Amino acid sequence: MAKTVNLVILGASGDLTHRLLLPGLGTLLKAQPKRRVRLIGAATDGLTDEQWRQRVSDALSDSGCGPKAARRLVSGTRYVGMDCTDPAQLQALLADLSEPVVLYFALPPAVSMRACEALATFPLPDGLSLAIEKPFGTDLASARRFNELLTRLVPEDRVFRVDHFLGKSTVLNLLGLRFTNRFFEPVWNRENVERIEIIADEKLALEGRSGYYDHAGALKDMIQSHLLLVMALLCMEAPNRIEARELRDLQAHVLRATRLWDDDPVAASRRARYVAGTLDDREIPDYVNEPGVDAARGTETLAEVTVEIRNARWHGVPIRLRSGKALGDGFRGIIGVFKPAWQPLGFHNLGDPNVVVIGMADEVLQLKLNTNGAMDKLDLEET
Missing domain, CATH: 3.30.360.10 (Dihydrodipicolinate Reductase; domain 2)
Incomplete structure (x- = not known):
């Protein structure tokens, strides 16, 4: 059986997650219902696990995801209220997860940069992958700094620069x-x-x-x-x-x-x-x-x-x-x-x-x- 992938969405309470990421995950599970994903939402908003599960459930139903795959994902998901730029909180979040882990940055570019700077302060789990939403920085200089930082965190083949369009x-x-x-x-x-x-x-x-x-x-x-x-x-x-x-x-x-x-x-x-x-x-x-x-x-x-x-x-x-x-x-x-x-x-x-x-x-x-x-x-x- 394939390993369960831990998908952590940083900035999970935002518009991007609601409009695109959760429906996209539902579409994936509709096409591949046997795929194993454990979803963790993380953001500063004080959502309860139940409120978060309801959001996930609504998004999956709108995407046409099958009931069995939807129930499995919703029952296993949880929400973590945290500062996504705080090194101690990020380290605690990752330490609680088994491999493989995907961190999806559904954050503004400046916040994504600070979150990556926080990740650079402690050892990261093997096999960690990073998915970064555009825009990558705010100008050419910041984009170059961002790319340099990403290469210090994980190998290039585990960095996914995402343009949903x-x-x-x-x-x-x-x-x-x-x-x-x-x-x-x-x-x-x-x-x-x-x-x-x-x-x-x-x-x-x-x-x-x-x-x-x-x-x-x-x-x-x-x-x-x-x-x-x-x-x-x-x-x-x-x-x-x-x-x-x-x-x-x-x-x-x-x-x-x-x-x-x-x-x-x-x-x-x-x-x-x-x-x-x-x-x-x-x-x-x-x-x-x-x-x-x-x-x-x-x-x-x-x-x-x-x-x-x-x-x-x-x-x-x-x-x-x-x-x-x-x-x-x-x-x-x-x-x-x-x-x-x-x-x-x-x-x-x-x-x-x-x-x-x-x-x-x-x-x-x-x-x-x-x-x-x-x-x-x-x-x-x-x-």
Whole structure:
């Protein structure tokens, strides 16, 4: 029988755990009901074991996890009220667990750093793995310090830097779409593509997340992490093998070649924040009037950046990255607009450029093509 894995979530009372981690664990157990996981939640909030078990149970039921696997997980889970940055409390928590142990940091970046600094003060159990949620630090210097600290704690192959956005099936499907379809890969380049848009708009407003979001804003929260990595996956060269190291290296090549459009930060970007209004019958206040928001920070809720990948495949193709909150349509997806095709004389109108739309919120793939009109065969219509 496989060993039971001890999964410890630091920051277990927060939004990330509620919205993503617990439902994700339920999805895993739905697919692999025999997998053995002992779940421990840890945070400063004073939850009782019973309150914590109810949260876990609700998340598992919403995920479709089977009743037997759900009962096993819920009956064995517990909650520890603690300061996740205190060395003595962390050491006591780990000493009480058998191997293997996974520490999942569902914490703000600065708190994750302090928790790791605390871990460096005492011997860690063999086989310990660390799972770190983005963002990794608050800037380049802090990210480098964070990585250096992590390598002192555990080997690199036991550090998992997690971007939950990339775990969406529609994002992972980019690999299959790009590299297994004859019609797609040969034309996915600067010779044929006019522009690309990668958009992650949402209808939700702040929804009580001012503690994190008002310090980050749309640019740091979405573009410099999620959308740049989607771009790298979408625009990288073909791998010889679907393997972690090779995929990571190919994405890194794209990011190293990425520059702001025309090297002009002002012209290539824009930022804004939402104002009061009604969205889907909900009254939305001005962002600056949301609880916990400091208007002096000037935090943006919409960020847009146009970049260029300066390599042989993509040089000269503008790629627009955009994300915003409290926007009407809430579109999340990729739009690839192709250059106009040559067409013979005799048609009554010029055909629209071909467009491919890849939904990231739903598993939708649209291909917009020109066909002959229903009434007049010399009129071109988009289909």
